Amino acid sequence: MSDDVVTLAHGAGGKASRRLVEELFLDELRNPLLEPLADAAIVSANGTRLAFTTDSYVVRPLFFPGGDIGELAVNGTVNDLAVSGAVPLALTAGFVIEEGFPIDELRAIAHSAARAAKAAGVSIVAGDTKVVERGAADGLYLTTAGIGILDSRVGLDPSCVRPGDRVLVSGGIAEHGIAVMIARGNLALELDVDSDTAPLHELAQALCALGPGLRWMRDPTRGGLATTLNELAWGAGASVVLDERAIPVREDVRAACELLGIDPLYVANEGKLVAVVAPDAAEAALAALRAHPLGAGAALIGEVREDDLPLVLADTGFGGSRIVDMLVGDPLPRIC
Amino acid sequence: MKYVDEYRSAEAAAAIATELRTLVEPGSHVKLMEVCGGHTHAIYRHGLDALLPPEVELVHGPGCPVCVIPMGRVDDAVSIAERPEVIFTSFGDMLRVPGGRRRSLLEAKARGADVRIVYSPLDALAIARDEPGREVVFFGVGFETTAPATALTLLRARELGVANFSVFCNHVLIAPALRAILDAPETQIDGFVGPGHVSTVIGTRPYDFIAREYGRPVVVAGFEPTDILQAIALLLRQLRDGKAEVENQYGRVVRDEGNPEALAALDEVFAVRDDFEWRGLGPIPHSGYRIADAFAVWDAEERFEVPGARIEDPKACRCGDVLRGMAKPYECGVFGTACTPEKPLGTCMVSSEGACAAYYAYGRHRQKVPA
Secondary structure: OOOOOOOHHHHOOOHHHHHHHHHHHHHHHOOOOOOOOOOOEEEEEOOEEEEEEEEEEOOOOOEEOOEEHHHHHHHHHHHHHHHOOEEEEEEEEEEEEEOOOOHHHHHHHHHHHHHHHHHOOOEEEEEEEEEEOOOOOOOEEEEEEEEEEEOOOOOOOHHHOOOOOEEEEOOOOOHHHHHHHHHOOOOOOOOOOOOOOOOOHHHHHHHHOOHHHEEEEEOOOOOHHHHHHHHHHHHHOOEEEEEHHHOOOOHHHHHHHHHHOOOHHHOOOOOOOEEEEOHHHHHHHHHHHHOOHHHOOOEEEEEEEOOOOOOEEEEOOOOOEEEOOOOOOOOOOOOO | OOOOHHHHOHHHHHHHHHHHHHHOOOOOOEEEEEEEHHHHHHHHHOOHHHHOOOOEEEEEEEEOOOOOOOHHHHHHHHHHHOOOOEEEEEOHHHOOOOOOOOOOHHHHHHOOOEEEEOOOHHHHHHHHHHOOOOEEEEEEEEOOOOHHHHHHHHHHHHHHOOOOEEEEEEEEOHHHHHHHHHHOOOOOOOEEEEOOHHHHHHOOHHHHHHHHHHOOOEEEOOOOHHHHHHHHHHHHHHHHOOOOOEEEOOOOOOOOOOOHHHHHHHHHHEEEOOEEEEOOOEEEEOOEEEEOHHHHHHEHHHHOOOOOOOOOOOOOOOHHHHHOOOOOHHHOOOEOOOEOOOOOOOHHHOOOOOHHHHHHHHHHHHHOOOO
């Protein structure tokens, strides 16, 4: 690891984050269950295969249009389990609270975490609270962990992905990241965008019904769709070619991105999933997503191609193509 | 999206591309420079180079404000930022530019300097008013495009009597840089796609010398795919007809006389330096702004001691050749290896408008350089 101090880039979900995880954490903690670096680890116990995951939330502001940190932390962990092909079973929550934090805000956050858990059909079965001195944390940080039971119908792994497979996304991208940026209030932009934070377990289970036709799923959070698809390309050893015009982006979100000079492909989502399916399962997968209210805007956005350089490419519509690289640096500090 | 989608029509672009092929002599070679980094970015983002006839070569100009800041000035910025009383504010993409010791503002921040990203210098002034006990410094970077916002902020600072605010001024002027490129004997450019944003401020007249003294056409262009292709068509038409004129393709935004209010603010707040060092291009006479004497109390260079050292560009880095249109990014020995957007050696790899970053981010699959 050549870096000598941690910078915000290490937390942005792009190349520096990946380096930190691979060259420091994986290097020290290496074991076969951690090694795939998937959204959740797969652990077997007495013949039952469980998905097990954890995630910390440091979003600022804590309350934003369409949600708050409590709901986000529950949905995020539910989604990591869901896209691993698991039915969420139970969650835990650890609160790090800054001295002076208002009790009514804490209650509101706990309340919305409970509501989100109920909506996802899980319970928060254990928890922890720590209070730190004023200035040692920015209000409140929240860590959730979760376990789920793997769906026996599918075996999801980038190595299952084949050239010709199709890529789908469950709806319009970039809404969470833009909603949070605008909620910070320093952009002087007025736009009515809510975070898309939502539990994806039902959408994921609808796709699991496709059986082996479903190859791989992810929820493109920090780093956006571009980062998630780059991880897919590496994992699969193949290129992902996107039809840029087919990627759903709400008109006002696209306009905000255009004004801010940000590519929506790199903006975080908290209620969307991206899936790779066999070519003959593509129409059924699209129909399954569209049949659910959270997947009404689903679209086929690209396909997997054999390539000696695993890259994500976008057809620009002008006869050329461009690379859609991983995020470098940190355009959107602390959005999840 | 209105006023954007129309200019991204694939059909319209294809029609212009067909026209381009009729405007060049088969087997000839036409070298056009897109001056502005925004154009470079758009060309590679949309893959427009694939639509050009093989006779037309695009070279990338110096119009990327992050790219032209020399390392010594970055060290000066870091030394101001590291002072305990200072809150150092900057546009985001300057934060990753490495200085002489490869120390960037981002690294200074990680080591404890209070460095904050702002979207406008007015935000920096607001921080100064909120935190009267701290010294707030704004890193003024950019051509005449961003300089008016800095000027208006200083006018506002004077009006409000904000004493704990200053600007570290690195604003530069586009016309002297173009003259330096035209005067370099090794660079032969047949015509210029003129910068769009900067021309909204300065207008089209400052480019007249390019047509009059150097006999080269200039077409000021917008940033959407059909804007850029149409500007190239207009340049090729002038060259075919033996003309050298300044044309304005971006009439929906750019007026010939520019923006008089912005120009008046520049005149009041800034004075032109005798010379200013550009990364890769060296010192260019009358090419940079300093804070005018009447505003000297808001000049960070007056307020703080800075090292002011001139630091040679790294030998392996060919940013200078890239900025003068003499080398393509992938012809540099460290492109994509020792120099990537994540660990940039040269400034052209830092800003998304830098030619190297645009090639690396969007086009490196065409040269098959390391991923």
